[in-house]
Amino acid sequence: LLAYSDSSPLKRVLVTDATHSDGQQIRKKKVVVLGSGWSGYSFLNYLNNPNYDVQVVSPRNFFLFTPLLPSVTNGTVEARSIVEPIRGLMRKKGFEYKEAECVKIDASNKKIHCRSKDGSSLKGTTEFDMDYDILVIAVGAKPNTFNTPGVEEHAHFLKEADDALKIRKSVIDCFERASLPDLNEEERKKILHFVVVGGGPTGVEFSAELHDFLVEDVAKIYPKVQEFTRITLLEAGDHILNMFDKRITAFAEEKFQRDGIDLKTGSMVVGVTADEISTKERETGKIVSEPYGMVVWSTGIGSRPVIRDFMQQIGQGQRRVLATDEWLRVEGCDSVYALGDTATINQRRVMEDIAEIFSKADKGKTGTLNKKEFNGVVKDICQRYPQVELYLKKKKLRNIANLLKSANGEDTEVDIENFKQALSEVDSQMKNLPPTAQVASQQGKYLAKCFNRMEKCEEKPEGPLRFRGEGRHRFQPFRYRHFGSFAPLGGEQTAAELPGDWVSIGHSTQWLWYSVYASKLVSWRTRMLVVSDWARRFVFGRDSSS
Ligand code: FAD
Ligand code: MG
Ligand code: MG
Ligand code: MG
Ligand code: MG
Structure with missing residues (x-):
């Protein structure tokens, strides 16, 4: 509006x-x-x-x-x-x-x-x-270190292509180093202790990828040192993947346990030195330091x-x-x-604009909205304030009219107080969009489309409140459409949360993941390269040169 x-x-x-x-x-x-x-x-x-x-x-x-x-x-x-x-x-x-x-x-x-x-x-x-x-x-x-001392100097991030290559080289270097003669068991254990900080999708997926590598390839290539390897995943909160459905979190936590990934929730990293990583345990307040070979930091962005x-x-x-x-x-x-x-x-609240919305809708200036007046604005309200739609979905109501009915009985006219009351809770549904590729690419497309139509933007000034039918050209606010999210968990298993509360976990979801990502790749060239990389891995295993 x-x-x-x-x-x-x-x-x-x-x-x-x-x-x-x-x-x-x-x-x-x-x-x-x-x-x-x-x-x-x-x-x-x-x-x-x-x-x-x-x-x-x-x-x-x-x-x-x-x-x-x-x-x-x-x-x-x-x-x-x-x-x-x-x-x-x-x-x-x-x-x-x-x-x-x-x-x-x-x-x-x-x-x-x-x-x-x-x-x-x-x-x-x-x-x-x-x-x-x-x-x-x-x-x-940029990766967020929360100013934790030593992270910038000693930890790896996973954000750019170079980061991934450095991590790969560093993992293999750790194995080569641990395979040298004249090291005692303690030293080999230290070098082969891989620590991942952050139980979000990236940290979890990296842990899973690393675990797959250890199980599927390292066991063959470095059989002598394999027994010394350990992966620790540190998460400050109570659970990993906390933005996902609880079923996915539970499945991931169980799978990691079975795989032998050492998952430590409730532990916050307070410092990293060249040899040790220190965490504070939330329950006891105790600070524990552990030697490590490599740390990957993935705790969110700033x-x-x-x-x-x-x-x-x-x-x-x-x-x-x-x-x-x-x-x-x-x-x-x-x-x-x-x-x-x-x-x-910065999403606008319905309640901030409620008086304006009402008076704009009240075409006859009667102080109440009849059904026709009301229907004239419903679509615009939903478009302008996405939280209304989310709220209706949550309440399992088909449209705002039903919301009003529940506040005001059948088809009578509503005054501003009824109107306010009916919409009083919708703002509770506002939440920030997640920092994902899905959001970013939709925003890029949206803005380009606005820029493409810039010239068609009408001459006539638009007031602060605008409803359907007043002028042909206008830019709709950005609306996000969620197509679901994936959490690859290693061992050819993936969890997916799809719109409509649909959760799917397992091997078939892994194939869904393969096909979705192959289709999302931006060009046929990259699509072909990735698919052939996958095929190569299936046939020959992973390359272990660093
Ligand atoms: P970016 O894609 O990071 O692009 C930023 C661009 O700006 C880069 O080209 C950079 O070089 C450039 N730049 C940086 N500084 C400057 C400067 N000062 N001046 C000019 N240019 C600059 N999202 C999903 O939806 N699904 C996933 O499965 C998923 N997996 C992920 C896995 C990893 C390992 C990571 C790191 C992220 C993942 N994400 C995923 C999140 C997704 O990548 C981000 O949300 C997305 O990249 C954000 O897009 P963006 O355009 O804002 O930033
Ligand atoms: Mg009226
Ligand atoms: Mg954003
Ligand atoms: Mg990118
Ligand atoms: Mg960008």
Whole structure:
């Protein structure tokens, strides 16, 4: 309902390819996109508007298919198979790409400051400034260490392709090291103690992949040291996979137990040194230190420094994550959009707008809503406030009318008090979208579609409240559609939680997982590479060179 007013950034950037009467070309609006990950790539892929001059800045010149990254750590899938170079897309679309990192956003001057990567063969960096008319921030997030001492220095992260390759090399190095002569049992045990911190989907999947590698390959390749290996999974909360259905959590915990993965819940890591990892046990408050060979840190994500600095500039310094409205416009700043893991949508509450909604719906200004008036706004309310739909689903009601009926008996007119009461609980259903590829890619697609229709945005100003039928063109707020989530658990078993409370666990789900991910891969080239990696693994086992 809060749609675009005349002063909306979308309206102001409206451009046409028009030429002046003297034949001079009007400058195209410059859209600068930061990032080539799930949200950025999806945005670029769906953007088809010749009226923009599109410039992409990202420190990596490829898109990375992150769901298969854990499989790279043990060589099930090759890193090359899950990256898609972005130069191809750039050429096809006529966009320009610069391999650099944005290190500063200067929102008041509409400029960004960039720095090239310090490559291994090219020493030193190059710095440059770029200006923009519209900025699309899709830089993702960074691993969150919660400032735990020693993590940055001693632990591995699993976020980028390089990370997965480093982990893979490091695992194999541990086995080679432990196989050297003149080590005592204690030392071999230390070197072969693999610690995973964080029981979210990534930590769990990595533990499972590592376990598969130990059981299926290491046993054959390093038979002498196999008995010394141990995997510990540390989780600060009570359960692993706590964002999943309880049945999945229980299945995963049992499976890990059977597999011999040492799962320690309620233990929070307080420090990592070169040789030891220390945890505080929640129940006893005791601090325990254990020697390790390798630590992988996977406890969630935090904002990148460049985003923190930007938030400070635009008055969002107090927030944890950059906030946008439902159209993905950064709050407190013009012409800047943010999507994916970088930002969260600051969803509006129905209760904040309830008086406005009511008076807008009350066409006859009678102070009550009759059935017709009411029906005129139902669709818009559901569209504008996704929590209404979630609430109805939860209450198993078909539409808002039923909600009102339950508050107010049959078909009588409702006054504002009834109206308020009926909707009083819907805001309790608001929750932030998860930081997933699914959300990021849908947001990229959504924003590209808005940009594609920018010119069609009508001239007529839209008030703060807008209902169906007032003007032909308008941008709907972003709506997320959840297609389900997977949690691969190793041993060719996967758990899936699909829409409609459908939980499925086991070997057949693993095949569903294979086919879903093969189909989600962005190109036929990567699809073929991944499928042949899987086949190669089935036939020959994993490669163990580091
Ligand atoms: P990213 O995809 O991280 O992209 C960020 C981009 O910005 C990158 O190209 C980066 O190089 C670039 N960048 C960084 N800093 C700058 C800068 N300063 N200037 C310019 N560019 C910059 N989600 C699922 O839905 N399903 C899964 O199975 C799943 N598995 C995952 C497994 C792993 C191991 C990981 C790490 C994540 C997984 N995710 C999964 C989550 C998913 O990858 C993220 O939610 C998604 O990548 C977010 O997309 P994004 O575009 O916000 O960020
Ligand atoms: Mg991105
Ligand atoms: Mg990515
Ligand atoms: Mg987000
Ligand atoms: Mg009325």
